[in-house]
Amino acid sequence: MKRMVIRSFIIALVAALTVPGAAFTQDKFPSKPITIIVPFSAGGSTDLLGRAVEKIWPKYSPQPMVLINKPGGGGVVGTEFVVRSKPDGYTLFLGYGSGHDVVMPHLQKMPYDPYKDLVAVSRLSIHSVVICTGAKSEFNSIKDMVAWAKKEGKPVTSSVSTKAGAVDISITALGKAAGINIVTVPFAGGADAVTTLAGGHVMIGGGHPSEVMPHIKAGRFKPLAVALPERDSSLPNVPTLKEQGINVYTWGSIKGVAAPAATPREVVEYLEATFKKVCEDAEFKKIMADLDQPIMYQNSAAFTKFLQQAFGDYGKLIKDLNISIQ
Amino acid sequence: MGIFDGIISGFFIALTPMNLLFALLGALIGTAVGVLPGLGPAATIALLLPITYSIASPVAAVIMMAGIYYGAMYGGSTTSILLNLPGEAASVVTCIDGYKMAQKGQAGPALGIAAIGSFIAGSVAVVGLTLFAPPIAEFALSFGPPEKFALALLGLLMAVTLSGESVTKGLIIMVLGLLFGTVGIDPISGKSRFDFGVTELQSGFDFVTLAVGVFGLGEIFYNLEQQGNVEIVTTRVGQVFPRMADWAKSRMAILRGTLIGFFIGIIPGGGAVISSLLSYAVEKKVSKHPEEFGHGAIEGVAGPEAANNAASSSSFIPLLTLGIPGNAAIAMIFACLLIKGVKPGPFLIVEHPDVFWGVIASMYIGNIMLIILNLPLVGIWVQLLRVPYGILAPVVILFTAIGSYSIANQAFDLYALIAFGVLGYVLRKLKIEAGPLPLAFILGPMIEGSMRQSLLMSGGSFSIFVTRPISSTIVALFAIFIVGQAVLAIRRTGRCSKAQKAA
Numbered sequence: 001m002k003r004m005v006i007r008s009f010i011i012a013l014v015a016a017l018t019v020p021g022a023a024f025t026q027d028k029f030p031s032k033p034i035t036i037i038v039p040f041s042a043g044g045s046t047d048l049l050g051r052a053v054e055k056i057w058p059k060y061s062p063q064p065m066v067l068i069n070k071p072g073g074g075g076v077v078g079t080e081f082v083v084r085s086k087p088d089g090y091t092l093f094l095g096y097g098s099g100h101d102v103v104m105p106h107l108q109k110m111p112y113d114p115y116k117d118l119v120a121v122s123r124l125s126i127h128s129v130v131i132c133t134g135a136k137s138e139f140n141s142i143k144d145m146v147a148w149a150k151k152e153g154k155p156v157t158s159s160v161s162t163k164a165g166a167v168d169i170s171i172t173a174l175g176k177a178a179g180i181n182i183v184t185v186p187f188a189g190g191a192d193a194v195t196t197l198a199g200g201h202v203m204i205g206g207g208h209p210s211e212v213m214p215h216i217k218a219g220r221f222k223p224l225a226v227a228l229p230e231r232d233s234s235l236p237n238v239p240t241l242k243e244q245g246i247n248v249y250t251w252g253s254i255k256g257v258a259a260p261a262a263t264p265r266e267v268v269e270y271l272e273a274t275f276k277k278v279c280e281d282a283e284f285k286k287i288m289a290d291l292d293q294p295i296m297y298q299n300s301a302a303f304t305k306f307l308q309q310a311f312g313d314y315g316k317l318i319k320d321l322n323i324s325i326q
Numbered sequence: 327m328g329i330f331d332g333i334i335s336g337f338f339i340a341l342t343p344m345n346l347l348f349a350l351l352g353a354l355i356g357t358a359v360g361v362l363p364g365l366g367p368a369a370t371i372a373l374l375l376p377i378t379y380s381i382a383s384p385v386a387a388v389i390m391m392a393g394i395y396y397g398a399m400y401g402g403s404t405t406s407i408l409l410n411l412p413g414e415a416a417s418v419v420t421c422i423d424g425y426k427m428a429q430k431g432q433a434g435p436a437l438g439i440a441a442i443g444s445f446i447a448g449s450v451a452v453v454g455l456t457l458f459a460p461p462i463a464e465f466a467l468s469f470g471p472p473e474k475f476a477l478a479l480l481g482l483l484m485a486v487t488l489s490g491e492s493v494t495k496g497l498i499i500m501v502l503g504l505l506f507g508t509v510g511i512d513p514i515s516g517k518s519r520f521d522f523g524v525t526e527l528q529s530g531f532d533f534v535t536l537a538v539g540v541f542g543l544g545e546i547f548y549n550l551e552q553q554g555n556v557e558i559v560t561t562r563v564g565q566v567f568p569r570m571a572d573w574a575k576s577r578m579a580i581l582r583g584t585l586i587g588f589f590i591g592i593i594p595g596g597g598a599v600i601s602s603l604l605s606y607a608v609e610k611k612v613s614k615h616p617e618e619f620g621h622g623a624i625e626g627v628a629g630p631e632a633a634n635n636a637a638s639s640s641s642f643i644p645l646l647t648l649g650i651p652g653n654a655a656i657a658m659i660f661a662c663l664l665i666k667g668v669k670p671g672p673f674l675i676v677e678h679p680d681v682f683w684g685v686i687a688s689m690y691i692g693n694i695m696l697i698i699l700n701l702p703l704v705g706i707w708v709q710l711l712r713v714p715y716g717i718l719a720p721v722v723i724l725f726t727a728i729g730s731y732s733i734a735n736q737a738f739d740l741y742a743l744i745a746f747g748v749l750g751y752v753l754r755k756l757k758i759e760a761g762p763l764p765l766a767f768i769l770g771p772m773i774e775g776s777m778r779q780s781l782l783m784s785g786g787s788f789s790i791f792v793t794r795p796i797s798s799t800i801v802a803l804f805a806i807f808i809v810g811q812a813v814l815a816i817r818r819t820g821r822c823s824k825a826q827k828a829a
Contacts, residue, residue: 041654041657042368042372042375042654042657042658042661043651043654043657043658043660043661044657047661048661048664048665051375051661051665052665054376054379055376055379055665066376067376068735069372069734069735070734070735070736071529071734072525072526072528072529072734072736073511073518073525073526073528073529074511074528076525076528077525077526077528077529077734077736080525081736107516111525155785157782157783162513162516163513163514163515163516164516183782183783183785184782185471185779185782185783186513186514186516186779187513187775187779188513188775191594191650191651191657192594192595194650195467195594195650196470196471196779198467198648198650199467199468199469199470200467200470201470201471201472201783202783214649214669214670214671214672215649215671217671217673218648218649218671218672218673220672286667287665287667290664290667290669291664325515325516325517
C-alpha cells in the first residue's frame with residue numbers, strides 16, 4: 001500500500017520532469033510517458049474523463065499517461081498548444097469535439113484549423129444536453145412548458161453554462177422550434193448554471209448528465225428532455241426532444257482524443273487500439289458509470305467522419321438561429 | 327444515524343493510524359503550500375491527484391486533500407505578514423495590517439494571533455459543520471444572481487474603505503482593478519474583450535499572478551532602491567508570541583470573524599474573499615481606535631484571518647450536502663471523490679457515512695495538528711526575516727514565478743507577473759495603497775456578471791434587486807453605509823468650519 005504510494009509518486013515525478021517532445025532514441029512507441037492536455041479546468045467533466053483514462057491507461061501501456069490542465073480561451077489555449085507541439089504522439093489533446101472545435105469555428109476566427117491541424121485518434125464519450133426543471137416546477141414535460149409559455153405569454157428563463165455553447169444552442173433551438181420565447185442566462189461554466197437552477201432562480205436549465213444527475217437523483221431536478229437524436233444511455237428513461245414533437249437535436253459536447261496532424265500513422269494506430277482496450281476495461285466502465293458519462297468509443301476513421309457530421313449540424317443550427325457573438 | 331453517533335463513528339475512522347498519517351501529511355503539505363508564495367491549494371491538489379489513484383480508501387484520500395486545503399489557509403497568512411505576499415484572494419486583507427506589524431517588529435505577535443485565530447475559527451466552524459450542515463446548505467442555494475450582485479457590491483464598498491487616508495486614491499485604484507477584471511471572454515455575450523489578439527488573455531489575468539505581482543514583486547522592486555538599508559524588518563524581529571494585551575484586543579475580533587466567515591463562506595464563488603473584507607470593515611467600525619487600522623492594528627489581522635479559515639471549513643458544506651463545489655480547490659476534492667466512486671451530495675451521508683463523518687472528524691484533528699505545527703513555526707518564520715535581503719528576495723521571486731507558472735502551465739503568466747510587479751512598484755512610489763486593486767479585480771466581474779444575469783432573469787427590470795428578501799436587505803445595508811458616510815463627512819466639515827469661526 002505504502003509502496004504503491006511511493007511508486008506512483010515516483011512515476012508522477014518522472015513524468016513531470018520529462019519534457020514533452022524531448023529527443024529520445026525512438027525505439028518502440030511509447031518509450032516515455034505520454035502527456036494528455038485537457039484544455040479545461042481541473043474538476044470539470046472533461047477533466048474527470050481524463051482522470052479516469054489516466055488511471056486505467058497503465059494497465060494496457062508500458063508508459064503512463066500524464067494529464068495536464070491548460071485552461072483558457074474556452075479550450076483554445078490548450079488545443080493550440082497541442083497543435084503546435086511535436087507530432088510524435090507524446091502530446092495528445094483530450095476533449096476533441098467540444099464547443100471550441102464544433103461550434104466556435106462557425107462564430108469566430110480560430111488561430112488554427114481544428115480539422116486540418118489535428119488528427120482524430122478516438123472518440124471516448126458524448127456529453128449530451130439534458131434539459132431540466134426544478135422539482136417544484138409545474139412543468140412535467142416539454143409540452144407543459146410550451147403550453148405555459150403560450151398561455152401566459154411570458155418568457156421562460158433558462159440557465160446555460162456558456163454563451164453560444166452546446167447548452168445555449170440546444171435550448172435556443174428548442175425555443176425557436178416550439179415558437180416560444182426562452183431567455184437563456186449564460187454563466188461562467190456548467191457548475192454555476194446548475195447551481196442557479198438548484199436554487200430555483202430560473203425556470204429551466206440545461207447541463208451534461210454528469211452535472212445534472214446528482215440533482216435528479218436527489219429529487220431536486222426533473223429531467224424534461226435529452227437534446228440528442230437518440231436517447232442517452234446514461235439516462236435511458238428521459239425522452240428526446242424529437243419524441244416530444246420538437247424537431248431539434250444537437251451533439252452536445254463530444255469528447256475524443258486528437259494528436260497533431262503530422263503524427264505517424266502507426267503511432268495513431270497504437271493509440272486508438274489502446275484507447276479501445278481502456279474503453280472495454282471493466283474498471284473504466286464502472287468509473288464512467290459513476291461519473292454519468294456514457295462510453296461511446298469510435299476509432300480514428302469513424303470519429304473523423306462523425307466530427308464532420310457534427311460540425312456541419314452545428315453550422316446549420318447556428319445559421320438557422322442566427323447566433324453570433326461578434 | 328444521529329449526529330452524535332455519526333461524529334463518534336467518524337472519530338473511530340479518522341483516528342486509525344493510516345488516516346491520522348494522511349491527515350498529518352495533508353496538514354504538512356498544506357502548510358508548506360500556504361507558505362510558498364504563489365503556489366495555491368488548487369494547483370497542489372491537481373498535482374497530487376494522480377497519487378490518490380493508488381490510495382485504496384477514499385476517506386484517506388479526501389482527508390489528505392482537505393488537510394491541504396485548510397492547511398494552506400493557515401499557512402497563507404505567513405507570507406502575507408512577513409513579505410506582503412498574499413497567497414490567495416482572502417489573504418489580501420491580511421497583508422494590509424499584518425505587513426505593517428512586521429515592519430514595526432511585531433511579526434511574531436501577528437503570526438501568532440493569525441495561527442490562534444485560525445485554530446479557533448477552524449474548530450468552531452467544524453462544530454457548525456457537524457451540527458447544521460443540511461439547513462445551512464439551503465441558505466447557500468438561496469443566493470442567486472441578484473443576491474450575489476448585492477453582496478459583491480457591498481464587498482466593493484468595503485474594499486474602497488481599505489484604501490487608507492485618501493478616498494480619491496482608493497477610487498482610482500479600484501477603477502484600475504475593475505478594468506483589469508474586464509479583460510478576457512465576457513461570459514454573458516461570449517465576446518473577448520481587451521485581449522489585443524493574445525489568446526492567453528482570453529481567459530483574463532490570473533488573480534494570484536496579479537496579487538503576488540503587485541504586492542510581493544512590487545515591494546521587492548521598491549526595496550531595490552533602498553541601497554544598504556534594506557534590513558527594513560530584518561533587525562527588528564521583536565518578541566515572538568502575542569502578549570495578553572494582544573489577545574485581549576483580538577478575542578472579540580476572532581469571534582466576529584468566525585461568525586462572518588462561517589456564514590458568508592458557504593456561498594459558492596467568492597464567499598471567502600467577501601467574508602474577510604466584511605470582517606475587516608466590521609473591526610474598523612467597532613474599534614475604539616479606527617485610525618490604527620492600516621498602520622498595524624492586530625484586530626485587522628485577527629478578524630479576517632479567522633473569517634477566511636472559518637470560510638474554508640464551511641465551504642465544504644455545499645460540497646458534502648449538495649454536491650456543489652464552491653471554488654477551484656473544492657472542485658479538485660470533488661473530482662478526487664468521483665474518481666474513487668464516491669458521489670458527494672445529498673446521499674453521501676447515507677451511502678458513504680464513513681466518508682462524510684470521517685472527513686468531518688478529521689477536520690477537528692487536522693486543526694489541532696495545524697496549531698501544534700504552526701505555533702512553534704512562528705519562531706522559525708520570524709527568523710526568516712534575518713536572512714539577508716539579497717538572498718531572500720531572489721528566492722521569493724523564484725518561488726513566485728514557479729507558483730505563477732503552475733496555475734495554467736503557461737509562460738505568459740510569467741510576463742504578466744513581471745508587469746504587475748512594475749505596476750506595484752509605481753503604485754508604491756506614488757504612495758497609493760494597492761489593497762483595493764486585487765479585490766476590485768475579483769469583485770468587478772462578479773458584480774457585472776450577476777447584474778446582467780439578474781436583468782436577463784427579470785426582463786430588464788431593476789426591481790429584481792429590491793423585491794427579493796436577501797438582496798433587498800443587502801442593498802438596504804449598502805444604502806445605509808453610503809448615506810451614513812455622507813452624513814458623517816458633512817458633519818465633520820461642518821464642525822471644522824465652526825471651529826475655524828470660533829478661532
